[in-house]
Amino acid sequence: MTEIEWWDYEDTEELAAAVAGDIQFVIESALDARGSAVIALAGGKTPMAAYEKLAQAKLDWKKVTIIPGDERIVKLGDPMSNVTALAKIFLPKGARVKPIVPDAISDYKAAGRSADALMQDLHWPLDFCLLGMGTDGHTASIFPGPDFDEALSGPKERRAVGVMPEPLPPEAPVARVTLSAAAIASSKALMIMITGEEKKTLLEQAIEQGPSSKYPIGRVLAEVELPVDIHWAA
Numbered sequence: 001m002t003e004i005e006w007w008d009y010e011d012t013e014e015l016a017a018a019v020a021g022d023i024q025f026v027i028e029s030a031l032d033a034r035g036s037a038v039i040a041l042a043g044g045k046t047p048m049a050a051y052e053k054l055a056q057a058k059l060d061w062k063k064v065t066i067i068p069g070d071e072r073i074v075k076l077g078d079p080m081s082n083v084t085a086l087a088k089i090f091l092p093k094g095a096r097v098k099p100i101v102p103d104a105i106s107d108y109k110a111a112g113r114s115a116d117a118l119m120q121d122l123h124w125p126l127d128f129c130l131l132g133m134g135t136d137g138h139t140a141s142i143f144p145g146p147d148f149d150e151a152l153s154g155p156k157e158r159r160a161v162g163v164m165p166e167p168l169p170p171e172a173p174v175a176r177v178t179l180s181a182a183a184i185a186s187s188k189a190l191m192i193m194i195t196g197e198e199k200k201t202l203l204e205q206a207i208e209q210g211p212s213s214k215y216p217i218g219r220v221l222a223e224v225e226l227p228v229d230i231h232w233a234a
């Protein structure tokens with residue numbers, strides 16, 4: 001199990017500012033070292049305030065590629081589309097925000113293969129990956145269901161996988177594409193951002209359970225060797 005450090009904040013504004021500052025630092029380090037940065041950002045609602053703050057940073061955004069760490073299989077522009085939310089915030093800054101799911105695809109396994117092919121063309125490993133977590137313990141879009149084992153323990157070189165959550169999560173009841181656990185674990189830097197007592201308690205349990213956890217986040221963290229920061233506010 002990796003080394004985990006919790007960072008607790010007074011409120012969600014302080015949380016968003018701290019997460020934005022840390023991501024800015026990672027991007028700057030990659031730009032200094034290589035002249036470009038490739039990062040995967042969590043979808044859902046929790047990190048949006050941090051992204052708004054990050055977008056204010058003075059960075060050479062043209063050299064920054066952003067992918068969603070997971071995507072709901074919906075059309076671009078749909079309120080459930082993770083990349084649409086990222087594009088609204090970062091495209092105006094000049095960042096390359098890449099959709100990982102083709103617009104007119106209904107076969108979720110084909111969508112996973114397509115995302116994997118796209119990621120094979122990116123500079124790898126990722127410079128950074130931000131994970132969120134649902135109240136059911138899923139992270140990225142790694143869910144219990146028929147694709148759980150493939151997402152968690154498929155071939156190490158597989159970067160993305162098509163996933164049918166079982167049961168479908170009520171907030172976005174659609175098939176998904178997700179970074180594999182191996183892709184997440186290979187990232188050069190990894191951070192988790194969550195809010196609320198319910199998620200905190202669940203994440204503590206998942207970490208405690210380790211590789212035998214019933215929660216996807218526990219199983220993913222059991223694969224990770226680099227230190228992980230967890231940023232939390234009530």
Ligand SMILES: O=C1O[C@H](COP(=O)(O)O)[C@@H](O)[C@H](O)[C@H]1O
Pocket residue numbers: 042043044045046047070071072082131132133134135139140141172
């Ligand atoms: O479905 C998803 O849920 C998780 C958590 O979202 P939140 O709205 O509770 O913050 C998110 O990390 C993931 O990217 C997303 O697709």
